Amino acid sequence: MVGRVELQLLLGLLEAKALRFTHEALVDYHGEWGQRLIDSELMLPSGYDTTVTDEKDDLAYEVGYDNRKGALGYHHPLRGWIGVPQDSLRFYVPDLAAIFALLLGSELRPLPTEPNPLEGPAIWDVGKARLTNTELRDVWFARRLSDARMFEMLERVVQRRPSQQLRLVLTTTPATRLPDRQVPGHKIVPIDDVLSNTNIGIDIAILRARFGGQPPPPGAVLHLSEDNRVLTIHGKQLFFRKGEIIRSILRQLYDAYPSGWIRTSEVLQKACSAASSIDQAFGARWHEVKSFIEQRGGMCRFNPYLS
Structure with a gap:
């Protein structure tokens, strides 16, 4: 065991x-x-x-x-x-069949046999799983997605085998090492992010929540996904797969929006950041968000109409 x-x-x-x-x-x-x-x-x-x-x-x-x-x-x-x-x-x-039997158990359909290799020792079709209330969805496994060549390989396989429905791609690559870009029509989920806290394997409830994350409401000017990884501003999506501090700041600003300002020092302290300002905490990614994060007199807030 x-x-x-x-x-x-x-x-x-x-x-x-x-x-x-x-x-x-x-x-x-x-x-x-x-x-x-x-x-x-x-x-x-x-x-x-x-x-x-x-x-x-x-x-x-x-x-x-x-x-x-x-x-x-x-x-x-x-x-x-x-x-x-x-x-x-x-x-x-x-033994990938045994591994996915351990990770997903009876959630897979058909029950795990040998996964079908799609491209080299890198990408496999694992089967299907009920990831929504009504439908079975394709489940793929891809590894080493921090390697640009492997990620490009995944994109090529997707072009050859497109899907009309959202497809799940489980990966052993940690979230902190995934590229900051999406594969259209595919939800990439690091296995480590959805492991159960009580059992050995994937927590299917957490996986379903990650897979079926709610899209922005129609007409929403500003929206942050439940996992704090996708910020939508005026219809444009920004992806934050890396950086717990940045995601914590985004969540605090979003929860405070649109009621008003929040104290910058408290935001940084709660995010466990040693920075002295919001722009310093965002570092190299500040240029992507500075047009809608307002700072004034030790306070900060989301302001989608700043620029």
């Missing part, structure tokens, strides 16, 4: 450049947590390594089978024959 530590390790491993791991990487480096991923069959054996790195001289040696000794090992020029346990030579690969 895997716990929260093993699940976080697994999500991190799925961001690796290559989805093939040595026994050393899983067990020697990650210890009992890596072993539990193997024991739970979330990592499956997939062939053997043919070389090993000697722990004393840090050089690679070819592994062979000695018929007289009836064992695997290698010949060291100074220390002679050195045996190597067969298990230590195993490669392991993630």
Whole structure:
């Protein structure tokens, strides 16, 4: 049985450049947590390594089978024959069907089989899930979206396989590392953002809320999404996937709008910011919002008609 530590390790491993791991990487480096991923069959054996790195001289040696000794090992020029346990030579690969059975369980339709690869070891069609009250929606999995090439790959796959309905893309890439741009018709949700606080897996209620976030009301001049990540001003959308401080400031300003001003020092303190002003807290993104955030006499507010 895997716990929260093993699940976080697994999500991190799925961001690796290559989805093939040595026994050393899983067990020697990650210890009992890596072993539990193997024991739970979330990592499956997939062939053997043919070389090993000697722990004393840090050089690679070819592994062979000695018929007289009836064992695997290698010949060291100074220390002679050195045996190597067969298990230590195993490669392991993630079992995506088992992983999504763990994450989503019976929410997937059909029940998890082997996910269908859409592009290399990067993007898969996982199945469908009931993400709204009435409809099943496509669920994809994409990894390493912080890599510009991987994100562009996702955009190309979307162009080849467009959808008339909003499609969910789950990713192991943390929210803080996602590019600040959208893929039209697709909702990208980091798995780590929607994990349950009580069970091992995704909290489907949180996932549905993230997927079905309410759009701005018709004619709304200013609107901030429930997760504080999308600010709509005069119909233009600004995305804030990174920066807890910025999102906290946006939420405070939005909750105060349009009733009036709020004290800047209190806003910054609540956002856990060490900045001395709102523009300083926004940093490089200030130019995007300065035309509708007003500051005066130690106070601040949203003002969509400022410019």
